[in-house]
Amino acid sequence: MALIQQVGYNIKRGQEEAYQKWTEDNDELIRKGVPDGVEYLGTYLVAFSSEKGTGEYRTLWRLQSYASFDILEEATRDPDSEWGRVQREVTKFVDAPIGGEFSSAILRPLIGAVLWDID
Numbered sequence: 001m002a003l004i005q006q007v008g009y010n011i012k013r014g015q016e017e018a019y020q021k022w023t024e025d026n027d028e029l030i031r032k033g034v035p036d037g038v039e040y041l042g043t044y045l046v047a048f049s050s051e052k053g054t055g056e057y058r059t060l061w062r063l064q065s066y067a068s069f070d071i072l073e074e075a076t077r078d079p080d081s082e083w084g085r086v087q088r089e090v091t092k093f094v095d096a097p098i099g100g101e102f103s104s105a106i107l108r109p110l111i112g113a114v115l116w117d118i119d
Contacts (some may be wrong), residue, residue: 001109003063004041008055008103010095019093025085033083036077037064054103 011019023043030040041060063069078084096102 001112001115002044003066003068004107005061005063006103007059007061008046008101009057009059010055010101011093012095013058015093022090022093026090029082030086033086034061035068035071035083037068037071038062051103053101055101092098
């Protein structure tokens with residue numbers, strides 16, 4: 001079962017072009033450097049959304065299972081890994097004040113999901 005994680009956020013004002021360049025410069029490294037069980041699907045600028053307060057940017061990940069979250073956490077924690085370096089570097093662009101715009105969603109396939117009718 002694959003999961004899709006969508007993370008929404010804003011970038012600090014005045015850092016938009018620098019973030020775009022950083023993303024372009026590091027895109028291939030991120031794609032190749034993700035831990036096993038995780039696939040980077042890309043970073044997107046929101047062109048249209050009816051959702052408020054969810055951020056202007058989205059990063060999408062495909063995770064093999066819920067266990068992939070633990071694998072990501074361990075890889076990010078490693079101060080000597082290229083993956084950990086890139087993750088710490090990108091957070092310098094993120095505008096994350098307490099109560100700031102942010103969103104996160106974990107999507108799982110409908111096919112195979114445990115469901116029941118609600119009356």
